[in-house]
Amino acid sequence: MVKTSFPKGVHPPEEKDRTSNIPITDLPLPEKILIPLSQHLGKPAKATKGRGDTVTVGERIGEADGFISAHVHSPVSGKIKKLVQLPLPGGRMGEYMEIEVDKEATEAFSFPEKEFDLENATQETVAQALKEAGIVGMGGATFPANVKFTPPKGKTLDSLIINGAECEPYLTCDHRMMLEHAAEIMAAIRILHKAYAFEQILVGIEENKSDAAQALKEEADKYQDLPIQVITTKVKYPQGAEKMLIQALTGRIVPMGKLPLEVGAVVSNVQTVYAMYEAFYREKPLIERVLTVTGDGIAEPKNIRAPLGTPIAKLYEFCGGMKSEPRKMIAGGPMMGIALPTIDYSVMKGSSGYLLFDRPSVPEEGPCIMCGRCVQACPMNLVPLRIAALAKAEQYADAKEYDATSCVECGACAYGCPAKIRLVAWIRYAKNFINIRGL
Template sequence: MLNIAATDASARKIHPLPGGLHLPDNKHQSSVRPIMQAALPKRLIIPLRQHAGNPAEPLVKAGDPVLKGQKIAQGEGLISAPLHAPSSGVVSAIQSLPAPHPSGLSEPCVVIETDGEERWAELPAPMDYRQANPAAILERVRAAGVVGLGGAAFPASVKLSPRPGDGLHTLIINGAECEPYITCDDLLMRERAAKVLAGIDIIRTLLQVEKTIIGIEDNKIEAIAAMRTARDLAGYEAMEIVVIPTRYPSGGEKQLIYILTGEEIPSGGIPAQIGMVCHNVGTAAAVADAVLEGKPLISRLITITGEGVAEPRNLEALMGSPVADLIAQAGGYTPKANKLILGGPMMGYTLFSDEIPIAKATNCILAASTAEAPDPGPALACIRCGRCAEACPMSLLPQQLYWHSRAKALGKACDYNLFDCIECGCCSHVCPSHIPLVQYFRFAKSEHRREEAEKRKAELAKRRHDARQERLERLEREKKEAMRKKQEAMKAKKTAAGGDAGDAKQAAIAAAAKRAAAKKAERATQGEAPKNTQGLSAAQQRQIDEAEARRAQARKTAHSEDRARPAAATESPPQD
């Protein structure tokens, strides 16, 4: 048997990223303090969309009392997740409020006024995942509302249920945490390594993978040591803990998999295509909570940092806690606070207000000073220096993408693989002209998506139009045909009346008349009520005949009008 240290240190070759940046990591500010339980906010604002996919459907209404851990919204469809009350209290409203989203737009939220009693709902019993049915474990994870806590918030249960034929062989656990300032995964691994490893063990049991590789950047020495110790204690020898160089964005899914295995996820694809699944350490801990303790995902670790807060630290905060509450517990704002960034400086987005709540995917609140996040000056002209291409971890040519995006030549931008851009921000960061490159790429992507959607819509409309056009033409043809036949028949009748009728025809008419008479007689014998047209006098019969003739004349006129207005006529269904 290999000894454990050797498996860690030597066995795995590190594949250096193309591009990427060595950024000042600014992690020590928040990592020096231990995790602190955040105080209970008076009010929790739970956005119904905290995950990738469909928003959850609320199960409560204003005025309902809720218990901590009680399901308050259920997932809609396969890609969705349920939500749970993070604390006990009363639902005061379900309304649209500003949500943690780059757009800053409002989203429907469940607002809970907490009662401070923290009364728990009845939780499902702990599970022995080694014995339990995998489907039951999956259902537990799904019902606990666990989503990827690395940032994408993709429902975890989906990534935990391998489809037949996936041939999964490797589980990658992401403990890289490459964004500057953020330390919540670091602290999680330092203080709760056993829970993280238990979660990883559940995941690897579910996925039935041969290999498990945990990637951690080498700036987290304490976390690495804690994870190794916990692994050895728990006897998970087969889990490889691999130390990778600190380089942004090594924590990107594609990047981490490449660094650890040298394999590239095909463009536009997912890790399962190369037999791998990637989960974040935070997700693993949430899975452990759900399975081993029956706890739904109602809180998470979040880093509150930056020169804009007095005591940067990590908090265990309830989902839906307003940002202002959390800032207050990190010592409050300093006079330097200038911007509020949700997430890290490279990929995070600014909040316009600190009333906005945190959600499942929120890993950091960065209250940045002007020095930390200066307002970008006006962009200058591109001098084609190519630093962006050097920095791009996807080996794209951001400069070309920029020209084409700016010119709205979206087709050309796509030729330069616009959609492979992971929006990591490396190119914008190094640009000497301070061009907001990532912003251009986001714009081009959304513009392209819009154009594609419009194209699809136009295509559909065109098909419908063509079908209608064809139907109208067909109706017109059929009508003409019918008329032609009618005219022919009339002509034939005229000639027949001229005495030139064939004997066969005459005989057929006579036979028909005989049959009709027989039928009439039969009906009469069966006691059917005679119709009022039966047994008319000759004068009456003549009147009826005259009326019939007038009606026929009127019909003919109407018909010729129809032909003059074919569009109007043909809108109605065919009459013959």
């Protein structure tokens, strides 16, 4: 196992000790779930069920609307009480389905394991199974997996990159998934390889999770026919960003504004690969996920398996409640996550964790002192201070000239900024305007 990395980046404190040794526990079924129809990148799914309808576990309740979209399935059996418009993390409004849970029927339901027809696995059957199961990238990007695994004509995917980096501080759900589900992850990789005949399969794991790397390596050793390597990377943020991981593991550089496909690579997070296992071997759609609830504001931090649509208040309750009124709440990790103004949100396909902090929120911005730290940190070789200044001056066309749209919003620039300038927020603002104005 080699230790490798990408140029630049930052080293925030890891803060993973609270939960890295805590096994995944199942959340008791909530009385109701509030499941959004927009849990993925692209167009929201269209509701296929309405108020008063009964649903069973795994039934499709939302239909993908277009190419970049994903189906949504019910994680429970029960009755649909209403469809409502509520805020999604980030502020956009979205449609939610409220389902009253029939606990008995939900608990009685199961997805028995089936034989998978490995010999006849093709790119089409794999992509179709991913689409049917509504699988999207569970590392946070939420890009529909079937689209990622459907290369356009003339393009080939020669490298499968399995993302076990989990570089965001505090989060440990992927770490636990690798430790507890290495066999299932490898079984899904085997099917992907059968369909795509990859030249190389590289599993990237940061060296602070050497036990997980060992677990996957032991499983990988059972598949002598796979061109697979488990590679330990240095601990550096944002090691888990797709382009950085590809560079660290293969040396290939994805050109500005292009996708990993451009260099023949497809990247999948370990938890997404586990969801593929469930789709292939149990025909189980994506209806639950594992996430980390942690931070100094929560009584008993945990790694929890929860149905999608679970109100996050239920997660906090399961973790012994909040120690006090939290002063900051984040969906996701502290670097790329989204600050939540209230607890009125639900678990979604891309929810890797919820962090509660008992300390003051965002500090005042000071003037830029031109120290250049943000430039030194940016793994995309951008000039964050310049793009942020152009965004503040509403000069969006100029911000585009400075490649604002190539920003992966990793937050490495803002992390070390002594003036506490909200660089990512300004750059995101510029990106939105560039998109809205079709620049």
